[in-house]
Amino acid sequence: MDVNKKKRSFNGKFILIMLIPVYLFALGFGKETNANALNLTLTVTPVNSENYVQLKWNLNDNSQPYTYRVYQKKEGSNQYQSISTADLKxxxxxxxxxxxxxxxxxxxxxxxxxxxxxxxxxxxxxxxxxxxxxxxxxxxxxxxxxxxxxxxxxxxxxxxxxxxxxxxxxxxxxxxxxxxxxxxxxxxxxxxxxxxxxxxxxxxxxxxxxxxxxxxxxxxxxxxxxxxxxxxxxxxxxxxxxxxxxxxxxxxxxxxxxxxxxxxxxxxxxxxxxxxxxxxxxxxxxxxxxxxxxxxxxxxxxxxxxxxxxxxxxxxxxxxxxxxxxxxxxxxxxxxxxxxxxxxxxxxxxxxxxxxxxxxQLTRDTQAIDRSATDVKAPSKPTINTTKFDNTTKTTTIQFNTNNDNGSSYTYKVEAKGENSGQIISSNEVTITLTSGIKGFSYVIDNSPSTIPNGMVNSNGTINIPVNTNQNAYLHIQAIDQAGNVSETAHYQIKNIVDEKFELNIPTPNNFSPITLKEQATEYKTSFNSTINIKNLYPVTGQGWRLDVSATRLTLSDGSNYQLPKSSLFIEPLSNIRAVGSTYGSLPTKGITTKTAIDNGKITLARATPGNGIGEYTLSFPNQALSVIIDPTTAKTGNYQTVITWELVSAP
Missing domain, CATH: 3.40.50 (Rossmann fold)
Known part of the structure; x- marks a missing residue:
């Protein structure tokens, strides 16, 4: 049984064997010719938002027409392949x-x-x-x-x-x-x-x-x-x-x-x-x-x-x-x-x-769009940026890192062939990384530690965890980029990423006015100048809670340790239990229905059964809810004091 629980915080070598037939066919235009005076310059720009690559090239020769062929080498490969330069024009x-x-x-x-x-x-x-x-x-x-x-x-x-x-x-x-x-x-x-x-x-x-x-x-x-x-x-x-x-x-x-x-x-x-x-x-x-x-x-x-x-x-x-x-x-x-x-x-x-x-794959243009180059790398596993509890909505907002996409690298070169001379000129090689960016996240919350989400985007990186979420539940989340690549799944136990709140704010009683002994036992009353506030957020499955109160016997403060009899200090039942914002389950219920002594043992003022009383609540007393009975046959003159103890207990 946890009493007044504290907040938790989480704070080589490749060998190619080929059977060579009578006819051997090259994969390029032909034998390359050195052309010191000619310069074919290639620039390559990744268009990340559209998931393609823009290529442009310039050859400093206007003496004859040229046809061009673009070659691409994928990340991890040591071989170029020619690619299409076709477009819809x-x-x-x-x-x-x-x-x-x-x-x-x-x-x-x-x-x-x-x-x-x-x-x-x-x-x-x-x-x-x-x-x-x-x-x-x-x-x-x-x-x-x-x-x-x-x-x-x-x-x-x-x-x-x-x-x-x-x-x-x-x-x-x-x-x-x-x-x-x-x-x-x-x-x-x-x-x-x-x-x-x-x-x-x-x-x-x-x-x-x-x-x-x-x-x-x-x-x-x-x-x-x-x-x-x-x-x-x-x-x-x-x-x-x-x-x-x-x-x-x-x-x-x-x-x-x-x-x-x-x-x-x-x-x-x-x-x-x-x-x-x-x-x-x-x-x-x-x-x-x-x-x-x-x-x-x-x-x-x-x-x-x-x-x-x-x-x-x-x-x-x-x-x-x-x-x-x-x-x-x-x-x-x-x-x-x-x-x-x-x-x-x-x-x-x-x-x-x-x-x-x-x-x-051949073109006379001096530019091309390569749509075969796409971001094929999955993003990194999602990581938490921030967590923040919203007292109004009673949710913990979790913000995940949205800059964890990984790009795919490609290397390009262009070959030009003179249509009159047959001369081949090769461009410089350019390597770029195409990163499509994070599209969103796919997540699910359940009681299994290893669930894999379905890969459908249902979050932009912000997830709200409601207060009725079981602490022993798990959040499973994947990052998905604009190209549809899905990251590994990150698994977080709820209790490790949310702030558990099991808190009690107690009321302050007003002092009793000076009392003059009378011939018969007399009841004197005072009021509480504030309400009781209880927060029960992210509760452990199967637990309810109760609010207990007790007081020590009224004792003279002159050092004599003289005490009034038990059952001299009383408290009235709560007059109102009110939910603050969004709550889950039934309201807490009153523990007593009549005025009850609190200096003769612990009493329960309010309770919530398992699965109920989840959220934030204000508990109010009526006026003059605290009373003391002074009997002239047992009381002595002097100043009396007592200690009132309030206990919020995580238990039925």
Whole structure:
């Protein structure tokens, strides 16, 4: 039992092993040329409030036009990757090389600009990007993706005529191969020619984008040897061609986003990390991907194809994965669109549009916005700045630190290529940190020491703890930044962060007027000049409280220690118990209902049962609530004194 409880205060080395085929493809423009007189200067500015990076560069040469390519290196990586410079102002030109073998289905549609088209269904990418729909009047390409279809046979016969202008410049930003099951055929009718393969490699080395659809680069057969020889540019290994031994197939009609960036944001915001998207049923085909994995198959264990249920595996070194729907590396990508033979859900069409934008990586502009750079670091665990008790609302306000976000670092460089000379100039390297800032906090209060909040923002950093909160409860809180990153959970026990208040302010009695002994026992009265104030904040579970009062016997102050008889000093019952501000539970109740002696043992003036009487209360006495009885047969003349003791007890 605690009486008059005091306030508590809380005061290496990386080895890359690659199988090198006959054709080796570089990842940059080409061999860099020293150009002492030329200076390419890059400046990089993080736009923290919008969670992207602004890049600008300047080259001191006006003698010829230049194309530019931007490279990014993530924190913790020692390798640059080229990134997209596409924006919603520049049209992207895409050549869709579609298969025709074993395909005789035709479709007709009208483009957003009124052109009537009839095409082989395997060339549906044009329709997906350019046919108006309920979400955009210009199609899923938003009028910015111009798709030119060409059959694989025609492309193989004269690839240069389709890819290059008369002056030798490239016509397109991206080549998309697909989309049809087995790319039309598992034999050479679904393969690219060796001549076309070499030109496609040059196209990719120039910085332009390559996208392989479903079963174009296939690992379970060897019927597409020329496509398969390009597998290194998408950082994919194949079961048979790379002697992998065991790579099961995975299949689903749902995919889950496992990486966020430009590819998931532009031009369509298709979702954040963990979002599940609907696609036609498709599958991987004995392939391991080693690049960036943007989307994986979701719920593949329940695939309707019993032999396409995985499991998910890596190679013997623990690298790569067979669970991928979309993978990229630099300006090359593979997507599993095509198994459905020309069918595509709105989600899949948006994914395709975003991927084509992402693979458009060359620009003549001297600035770009990198939306693939995002703050991916979680904030630090929340810490308390201040605590303050509000006597009016009867809450303790806790303010958490709102400057505890952590940023992600990125390093950039730009390469310029002279369109006449072919000369390559590299810029300076710039490293920045992108910090999105704290969006808010997610918290919950319960009786468990280890609860994890749901990650939904429900506080701006200020939390009010009501007075009826159990001291043994816990506050669990996470910080969430503007990019959606969630910190570790901080767990605080309530009793360690709030000021417990179990306080009593006692009344002061007025002195009795001088008394003249009379022939008979006479009662004399006086009043209290103040009320009683009780604060019972943050009580221990299961406890109530009581207010006890007692007094010593009236004793002569002349040193004789003479005392009046017991039951000479009396107190009246309380006249009023009033709540001050917000309280919880029932009001305290009176302990006595009639005038009672206080010099003959302790009495209870008021009490609160467990769960009640929580908050602040004023207890008042009536006038002349304190009285003394003087009997001339027992009293002596002189001055008498007594000590009145008030006790606020944390107990029923």
């Amino acid at each position: 520049r049209q992207i030109k895409v050549l869709n090389v579609y298969p025709t073998a074993n395909i005789n289905q035709w479709i007709s549609y009208t483009t957003w600009n009124g052109t009537n088209r009839t095409i082989l269904k395997s060339a549906s990418a044009e329709m997906w990007m350019e046919q108006p729909n309920s979400e955009n009047a210009k199609g899923y390409g938003m009028g910015l993706i111009d798709v030119e279809p060409v059959s694989l046979e025609a492309f193989n016969s004269n690839p240069s005529a389709y890819l290059k202008n008369n002056d030798g410049s490239w016509k397109y930003d991206v080549i998309y191969f697909g989309a049809w099951d087995q790319n039309g055929s598992t034999d050479n009718r679904g393969d690219i020619s060796s001549t076309a393969r070499d030109i496609v490699a040059n196209f990719m080395n120039s910085g332009r984008g390559i996208l392989f659809g479903h079963d174009v680069v296939i690992g379970s057969v060897t019927g597409h040897p020329n496509f398969e020889s390009l597998r290194n540019i998408i950082k994919v290994k194949l079961l048979i061609q790379d002697n992998l031994g065991y790579v099961p197939t995975l299949s689903s009609n749902k995919v889950q986003i496992v990486k966020e960036g430009l590819l998931t944001d532009y031009p369509w915001n298709i979702g954040s990390m963990g979002t599940v998207l609907n696609i036609p049923l498709t599958h991987s085909t004995s392939q391991l991907a080693y690049g960036e994995i943007w989307m994986k198959f979701y719920d593949y264990q329940n695939s309707p194809e019993g032999n396409w249920r995985g499991p998910e595996v890596s190679d013997s070194s623990g690298n790569g994965t067979n669970n991928f729907y979309l993978t990229t590396i630099n300006n090359a990508a593979m997507i599993q669109t095509g198994h459905s033979n020309g069918e595509a859900t709105p989600d899949e069409q948006k994914i395709l549009a975003n991927t084509l934008f992402y693979l458009s």
